[in-house]
Amino acid sequence: MSSNHSNTHTNINTSANTNANLKESSEGGSEPLGNIAQGPSAVPKNTGVKRLIKASFYTYKGLRHAVQYEAAFRQECIAALILIPAALIIDFSAVERLMLVGAVLLVMIVELLNTGIEAVVDRVGVEYHELAGLAKDMGSAAVMLALIYCIAVWVTFLTQHFLAV
Numbered sequence: 001m002s003s004n005h006s007n008t009h010t011n012i013n014t015s016a017n018t019n020a021n022l023k024e025s026s027e028g029g030s031e032p033l034g035n036i037a038q039g040p041s042a043v044p045k046n047t048g049v050k051r052l053i054k055a056s057f058y059t060y061k062g063l064r065h066a067v068q069y070e071a072a073f074r075q076e077c078i079a080a081l082i083l084i085p086a087a088l089i090i091d092f093s094a095v096e097r098l099m100l101v102g103a104v105l106l107v108m109i110v111e112l113l114n115t116g117i118e119a120v121v122d123r124v125g126v127e128y129h130e131l132a133g134l135a136k137d138m139g140s141a142a143v144m145l146a147l148i149y150c151i152a153v154w155v156t157f158l159t160q161h162f163l164a165v
Contacts, residue, residue, distance in 0.1 A: 066112060072143070073111050080104050083154065096157050103150040110146040114139035 046054055066073040087100035117139040121132045 062112065066115060070111070070115055073108070073115065076104075076108050076111055080108060090161065092157065092161065099153055100157060103153040107143070107146045107150050110142050114143050 045051070067077065083104050084101050087097050087104075092100065117135055121135050124132065
């Protein structure tokens with residue numbers, strides 16, 4: 001008797017999972033959802049060149065906002081305008097140049113992600129919540145670690161290049 005009960009329970013779970021992954025088609029039948037992340041009420045997504053154009057617009061919009069409203073991002077842009085040309089002008093190998101430029105870009109990327117986290121937290125509510133504070137603190141810590149990495153890479157390569165004997 002207990003083995004039958006166990007099989008019935010398993011069948012119920014399998015059936016529930018199958019039903020959760022089906023949607024009604026226009027013909028009245030069911031078909032697999034395909035991309036479950038979109039959900040059953042998702043709006044059709046742009047594809048191809050149209051998606052690329054829209055994505056470029058959103059990228060521009062995000063970068064413009066960061067430059068206009070985020071002092072830390074503006075400071076990092078100024079540093080990038082100095083450091084990236086320096087990496088290209090000074091006689092570094094291609095790999096060294098990639099690491100130097102990559103370290104600068106990493107700081108900017110992490111800063112943008114941190115700004116996004118802060119925007120979402122601020123959107124959710126203005127009252128203090130421990131998890132909201134934690135999210136902001138962790139974003140800030142990520143920026144600090146990226147800055148430390150960037151400084152370490154630049155100091156290492158510059159000292160090797162200019163103090164090499």
